[in-house]
Amino acid sequence: MFPLLLILYYYSKFPFFGGEMYFVQPHSERLTFIPNVVFLQTKLGVSRCQSLLCVHDAVAQRDFEPALPPIPDDVLDDEEDSVKIVSLVKTKEPLGATIKRDESTGAIVVARIMKGGAADKSGLIHEGDELKEVNGVSLQHRKPKEILPLLARSKSEVKFKIIPALCTEEEPTDKEKLFVRALFDYDPSEDPTIPCKDAAVAFKRGDVLQIVSTEDDTWWQACHVGDSNSRAGLIPSHFFVRIRILLRKPCVKSRVIGNITGLRRSFRLGRKASWATEAARFRRWSTGVHGSICPPTYIEVMRYHREPKDRHRLVVLVGPSGVGVNELKRRLLISNPDRYGVTVPYTTREKRRQESEGVDYHFVPVHMFEELILDHRFIEYGSHGGHYYGTSLDSVHRMMAEGKVCLLDVHPSKIKRVYTSEFKPYVVFVKPPCIEELRVTRRRAKFVCDEEDANPEENFEDMIDMAESMETQYGHLFDRVIVNGDIATAFRALRADLERIYEAEIQWVPADWTCSSPANARRSCSHLAGWI
Numbered sequence: 001m002f003p004l005l006l007i008l009y010y011y012s013k014f015p016f017f018g019g020e021m022y023f024v025q026p027h028s029e030r031l032t033f034i035p036n037v038v039f040l041q042t043k044l045g046v047s048r049c050q051s052l053l054c055v056h057d058a059v060a061q062r063d064f065e066p067a068l069p070p071i072p073d074d075v076l077d078d079e080e081d082s083v084k085i086v087s088l089v090k091t092k093e094p095l096g097a098t099i100k101r102d103e104s105t106g107a108i109v110v111a112r113i114m115k116g117g118a119a120d121k122s123g124l125i126h127e128g129d130e131l132k133e134v135n136g137v138s139l140q141h142r143k144p145k146e147i148l149p150l151l152a153r154s155k156s157e158v159k160f161k162i163i164p165a166l167c168t169e170e171e172p173t174d175k176e177k178l179f180v181r182a183l184f185d186y187d188p189s190e191d192p193t194i195p196c197k198d199a200a201v202a203f204k205r206g207d208v209l210q211i212v213s214t215e216d217d218t219w220w221q222a223c224h225v226g227d228s229n230s231r232a233g234l235i236p237s238h239f240f241v242r243i244r245i246l247l248r249k250p251c252v253k254s255r256v257i258g259n260i261t262g263l264r265r266s267f268r269l270g271r272k273a274s275w276a277t278e279a280a281r282f283r284r285w286s287t288g289v290h291g292s293i294c295p296p297t298y299i300e301v302m303r304y305h306r307e308p309k310d311r312h313r314l315v316v317l318v319g320p321s322g323v324g325v326n327e328l329k330r331r332l333l334i335s336n337p338d339r340y341g342v343t344v345p346y347t348t349r350e351k352r353r354q355e356s357e358g359v360d361y362h363f364v365p366v367h368m369f370e371e372l373i374l375d376h377r378f379i380e381y382g383s384h385g386g387h388y389y390g391t392s393l394d395s396v397h398r399m400m401a402e403g404k405v406c407l408l409d410v411h412p413s414k415i416k417r418v419y420t421s422e423f424k425p426y427v428v429f430v431k432p433p434c435i436e437e438l439r440v441t442r443r444r445a446k447f448v449c450d451e452e453d454a455n456p457e458e459n460f461e462d463m464i465d466m467a468e469s470m471e472t473q474y475g476h477l478f479d480r481v482i483v484n485g486d487i488a489t490a491f492r493a494l495r496a497d498l499e500r501i502y503e504a505e506i507q508w509v510p511a512d513w514t515c516s517s518p519a520n521a522r523r524s525c526s527h528l529a530g531w532i
């Protein structure tokens, strides 16, 4: 190996360099660096030198300061196979690196390079690089925290002498990159376990993140997708989140539940059960199974390019009974009947005079309905007033085959029936506003209660309770939350969102919906089964 000498200039206002557990802020400001000029002298070949000098000249014409210092003489005589001299000038941008002491050798090494940070963009500092000197001061026998004052002392530039790490990994191709959708909110400022808050990435449920490193079992590195300024930082790993939640909440054995379907009032069109009854039923159900569900962490997602021949994604609307799911659905249908369609439910009750077969319901005899149950043809079904009611998978297929966007409203526990690549559901949760706004908006609009003598105040409280339970239990499946306070505003928001999805060429969907091989699909999303 020939000795390699690299000189890298950075501009920076605030010096920064930190280490694992020593991500330092010596002057209450972060120490930061940005690469500016790369000047390379090498014994490897004249042509490389010439190209690099050309780069240097080009950059130099932009009159960057300061001027390059002469190459230190001792570097060329260095015994090491290759040595890098990296000179950094302060800037506002964080370096995006941490250091640690290698316990076996005592060497100070670069522990992490955050994707998108100055160090990463320079391409000249890598994980595993050994830091030999800072500003000519040897780092031998020093601890990371002792290095910080050396860095803080530097006024305009910091010079590192580095022994490069032996192996460098190749940049993964787009297909090899790992993208996930976060299924929970994460705020590092509220996480006492994070090794370094400044090096962490905050996110909200639904954000798409690119995972750039899973080497550490506890802290992965990730950056936000679609944000060009996003730098990689630490996020809790899938395993760490699961363990943390499971330790906090003892696991409750799952209970076999019969077919408890919260038949929506509008679905059964019969005598209206009070929300209080329904809320109590929902709570009983959710208490029974809640503890058995694995805590949702991240789901692997991939870009989905919708081809013109592809069917539109199924739109699933969920929300507590009475929140306005049907009202929103009705408005969507009126706004664009050519684009949107709804399924026709099955029932075993008698057809009423004003109803038509195949329009209001498919009226079928009891034995036929029960055969469909046994064939698992229903997404959701239940009985009310001695009659069966159900929404079948076939009716969703029929509507989607017509080329329409099928609007389906089901209890959130039924989302799993359609959470497949053939339906690619886009799930919208319709949420009630705060109770004060419910009072105002619903009374003003001559709100329809379940029972004549029902107390609307109780109904509002139950609706909010039920919405909270649904969000806690199924929130990770919701692509979008629409708060239905003022109906016109909620409708506008929903329509705009569905138009965006309708027109979008690229969407992020669970990886198993795009995997060609079922084995791949199972591997990528095998952990999801327990979540839905």
Ligand SMILES: Nc1ncnc2c1ncn2[C@@H]1O[C@H](COP(=O)(O)OP(=O)(O)OP(=O)(O)O)[C@@H](O)[C@H]1O
Pocket (backbone or CB within 6 Å): 264, 265, 266, 267, 319, 320, 321, 322, 323, 324, 325, 326, 327, 328, 441, 442, 445, 446, 447, 448, 484, 485, 486, 487, 488, 490
């Ligand atoms: N934002 C709103 N402001 C005022 N009234 C509303 C609003 N949203 C819905 N409503 C009214 O509330 C009543 C219940 O709405 P809707 O039938 O759509 O509820 P739902 O969620 O479909 O419940 P279910 O399926 O049990 O009928 C209807 O009379 C509807 O017009």
